[in-house]
Amino acid sequence: MTILAIDFETANERRDSACAVGLAWIEGNRVVRRESRLIRPPELRFAPGNIRVHGILPADVRGEPEFPAVMAEFLADLEGGLILAHNAPFDLGVLRAGLAAYGLPVPAFSYLCTLQIARQVFPDPAGCGLGKVAARLGIRFEHHDAGEDAYACAEIALAAVQETGAEDVAGLPRVLPLRVTTLPAGPDLPRWRPPGREGLGGRAAFVARRGxxxxxxxxxxxxxxxxxxxxxxxxxxxxxxxxxxxxxxxxxxxxxxxxxxxxxxxxxxxxxxxxxxxxxxxxxxxxxxxxxxxxxxxxxxxxxx
Ligand SMILES: [Zn+2]
Incomplete structure (x- = not known):
């Protein structure tokens, strides 16, 4: 089974506004591949708070491919694999919302949350945010770059494997009070298009926004x-x-x-x-x-x- 960590950055408060994705693949208990891509979100509206976090500007993604084109390369691995993410409901939410926003089928995804893993294996009063856990474990990375964050997430899972004596990442639920969560296949969100790109569906989209x-x-x-x-x-x-x-x-x-x-x-x-x-x-x-x-x-x- 493919095991890979994923991290998204978003342009604004919407889950379907991914502007960057990072992935890190694990094989034989080490990170064997890292990728990161910029994504042009459906609308080029960047919230100042989000920019402060990741430093990505509209101009950086204007010429980049959109979500479906970027994710096509990785979707097979994500669908059949075990996904790791730090605070996974966020990243899995972005993944699903991103697909749904383009009217694409949302497959079932299985994941483990490294935030939950860290809270059990590396608890600390200072908290278990990605940066804090990585610092405690001596994982060197550039926080809030999607590729780097995915790498740090993968390394946290690997550190937990070492600490618990689990066979591998997929074996963590056998040694920790932890379950692999499988989100059912979607679609779970109405198709959404940004203003100006609604075409004949404009009125319906307006009603949907009102709702x-x-x-x-x-x-x-x-x-x-x-x-x-x-x-x-x-x-x-x-x-x-x-x-x-x-x-x-x-x-x-x-x-x-x-x-x-x-x-x-x-x-x-x-x-x-x-x-x-x-x-x-x-x-x-x-x-x-x-x-x-x-x-x-x-x-x-x-x-x-
Ligand atoms: Zn209750």
């Missing part, structure tokens, strides 16, 4: 352990952000595993297909003020991880 104005709302459908379906919704309360769950524990205002899963970015039991919201939630949590961390009434509040 997304409730986009700020974050709401997940979760499969419970007994097969029941629960809903976890983000609410703004006077004391800060709050995740409400419709399960019995949630209704009794106790923290529950469904909320915990969403806070951790664990999409194993996610039934709804809004992977991009998992990443949005992660960002909200990361930016939550430290004063919002602990609360008396055992309500699970969104808190800095």
């Amino acid at each position: 997304r104005q409730a986009e700020d709302e974050i709401r997940f459908a979760i499969r419970g352990s007994t097969g029941n379906r629960y809903e976890v919704a983000l609410e703004e309360r006077p004391f800060g952000l709050y995740l409400r769950c419709t399960c019995m524990a949630g209704r009794n205002r106790r923290r529950c595993r469904h909320v915990d899963a969403m806070v951790d970015g664990d999409v194993t039991d996610l039934v709804s297909t809004n992977l991009a919201d998992v990443e949005r939630l992660r960002r909200l949590i990361a930016s939550a003020p430290a004063g919002h961390r602990v609360e008396p009434e055992r309500v699970r509040r969104v808190q800095a991880a």
